[in-house]
Amino acid sequence: MSANVSQALLDGPRLAPASRGAARQLVIFLHGYGADGNDLIGLGREWAPLLPDAAFVSPDAPESIPGYFGGRQWFALTTRSEREWEEGVRNAEPALAAFVEAEAKNAGLPLSKVALVGFSQGTMMALQTGLRLPEPVAGIVGFSGHLAGAARLADEIKAKPPVLLLHGSADEVIPVAAIHLARETLAAAGVPVQWQIRPGLGHGIDGHGLLASGQFLRTCFDLD
Template sequence: MSLPTIDGPRLAPASGVPKALVVFLHGFGADGNDLIAIGAEWRRAMPDVAFVSPHAPERCMAAPTGRQWFPLTFRDPDERRRGVIAARPTLDAFLDAELARHGLSDDRLVLIGFSQGAMMALHAGLRRKAPPAAIIGFSGMLVSPEALKEEATCRPPILLIHGERDDVIPVDALFAATDGLAAAEIPVEWHLSPGLGHGIDGEGLRQGAAFVASALKPRRTSLRASSQG
């Protein structure tokens, strides 16, 4: 059975030469247009970065004009795990194709997700064959943290950002995620946005941009000087 094909809005690097790729994964009931504006805001400060924000593969019954990575009834405690597992091959295929399009490897890839998209970014990103440069999750959660230590194939740097007053995915999900990542020995930083509900604020965007820039910064290679006699 063939995988669904996904696509979405793109922003070419301002320099014209892609040296890194940032992929935005939108939330339940939205689509790729929801987050690509972040790329437009960051593009000038990251001139060598290409941005893409794919539309999730399924129509969302709860929001007929929107999309979903997987269905949610909020009644079945196991539906998120089944959902991320089912959606991961489609996302992985898209990421592989986008990296190939730009001639890039996973160490130049940053995954950024919001809400359901953050669930996908964490689930897929931690199971890639090679580690991405970074993962950022806004207002999301870590699905099935108890399985992570056994299933994780890589341990990229992660930043989680959550609104203090989120009434869609309560802030407890942030701390459950940090605990789950720590138990799997995966490095994680986090930021709590005071007074913010289920969304992304200016400080979250600032911290996200700084995290991306740091993750994509060229690493210096130390050279050992040799003496000649």
């Protein structure tokens, strides 16, 4: 399937800037396995006071999950192994990269005014794609995720945007150790990386993380 065809499959809920003016920034949400674009688009409303001129889009992942009504996936999860994650993000990257570049162009914005925000499998996709675009995006936020294919990053990285990683200490889906692998690998590759571990938090996003990431995006967009 060509990138153009794959790109056409990506769409989802959107929010216009709270200021009601033209978008000066664009935030792209990447949801987790089994969810869809509606799962994260509400974060745009939470961040509207911090990012009043930002537009938000939360595309549905391109694949449905057999037997999982309404659930979407960026790639299939069967063995949940490192090899599966690495192959999955690599195969899904072209469609997402095409979507990101098309959305920026449609909004009349450079990639430096676009941010990627992922959760779980969406974080895997944000890191895979955002570090391999032809130009750096403004920033990447990754909640409860994992850096798939960490051993390949140094050879494949093309862009080094600032990254914020957040993870719950009690995450029952992706162990908190994943944040340490990611931050160490990113730092070794020259990526500016910040990280936070939220005490007692499971596989999710809490209010503190939401505020911290919103403030991080303000800085990435040169609003502070």
